[in-house]
Amino acid sequence: MLEVTGLGHTYPGKQRHVAIEELGFTVRTGELACIVGPSGCGKSTLLRLIGGLQRPTSGRVELHGTEIDGVPDDLAVVFQDYGRSLFPWLTVRGNVEFPLRTRSVNRRERAEEALAQVGLADAAKKYPWQLSGGMQQRVAIARALATRPALLLMDEPFASVDAQTRFELEDLLLSVREQHGSTILLVTHDIDESIYLGDRVLVLSKSPATVVAELDVPLGSRRDQIGTRASAEFVRLRSQVARLLHSPGAQETAEIAAHEG
Numbered sequence: 140m141l142e143v144t145g146l147g148h149t150y151p152g153k154q155r156h157v158a159i160e161e162l163g164f165t166v167r168t169g170e171l172a173c174i175v176g177p178s179g180c181g182k183s184t185l186l187r188l189i190g191g192l193q194r195p196t197s198g199r200v201e202l203h204g205t206e207i208d209g210v211p212d213d214l215a216v217v218f219q220d221y222g223r224s225l226f227p228w229l230t231v232r233g234n235v236e237f238p239l240r241t242r243s244v245n246r247r248e249r250a251e252e253a254l255a256q257v258g259l260a261d262a263a264k265k266y267p268w269q270l271s272g273g274m275q276q277r278v279a280i281a282r283a284l285a286t287r288p289a290l291l292l293m294d295e296p297f298a299s300v301d302a303q304t305r306f307e308l309e310d311l312l313l314s315v316r317e318q319h320g321s322t323i324l325l326v327t328h329d330i331d332e333s334i335y336l337g338d339r340v341l342v343l344s345k346s347p348a349t350v351v352a353e354l355d356v357p358l359g360s361r362r363d364q365i366g367t368r369a370s371a372e373f374v375r376l377r378s379q380v381a382r383l384l385h386s387p388g389a390q391e392t393a394e395i396a397a398h399e400g
């Protein structure tokens with residue numbers, strides 16, 4: 140569904156910065172792929188390029204085989220900062236209906252369905268500021284789901300909530316994904332989260348970002364916060380990703396292996 144080839148992005152000007160270099164990967168329909176990388180390596184830049192919010196300086200991003208050159212209709216993004224992404228003057232239902240305003244669908248029905256999916260059927264008439272942080276992020280997820288996107292991009296979606304809420308939202312995402320067969324690309328700096336959620340984990344290098352490893356996550360589709368995280372396979376993957384992220388030597392080895400094979 141998504142194909143990223145030879146992608147590069149350099150921020151111009153006095154502070155010229157090469158954020159992304161020769162980056163490539165694909166995401167299959169129905170897959171949940173996680174991108175994990177060190178702080179400041181270029182994860183948000185990558186999502187902005189994929190979401191058509193920024194133009195790459197080299198390479199291409201294709202969705203369903205067509206190059207992206209603006210924000211695609213069938214793509215939705217969930218950002219980390221729910222406080223700034225929801226409109227405080229609109230009710231919860233108003234927020235969820237907002238991206239549907241130009242579509243000929245029953246907006247109210249769609250919004251209510253999406254809110255029910257995230258467990259907020261009773262909060263439709265409230266305002267975002269009357270809800271907890273975790274509930275606000277559920278509204279942001281409902282708003283993205285209401286558009287029935289072919290691809291859902293998520294930029295550190297659970298980084299601003301407490302640990303318990305984070306676990307709940309991770310499980311909510313897995314259940315929504317199972318119900319809809321959604322295709323999701325999620326960026327995180329949390330190694331455990333990338334393995335718990337992902338079918339595949341793409342590990343990025345330090346800036347300029349490039350893909351140093353792609354790891355399959357053979358943990359099955361039924362995951363649970365306690366059993367899955369304690370499993371031998373989970374622990375093995377966690378060490379592997381941590382080594383790739385924290386040891387420059389391991390990154391070089393992975394890069395050489397990727398180029399050779």
Ligand SMILES: Nc1ncnc2c1ncn2[C@@H]1O[C@H](COP(=O)(O)OP(=O)(O)OP(=O)(O)O)[C@@H](O)[C@H]1O
Nearest residue numbers: 150156158177178179180181182183184185328346
């Ligand atoms: N508009 C900009 N102009 C110049 N440099 C920028 C701009 N936006 C980002 N950068 C630089 O590009 C690099 C990548 O930034 P980006 O926000 O994509 O990283 P990130 O991996 O998402 O960071 P974090 O993990 O802290 O969220 C950083 O060094 C940042 O300073």
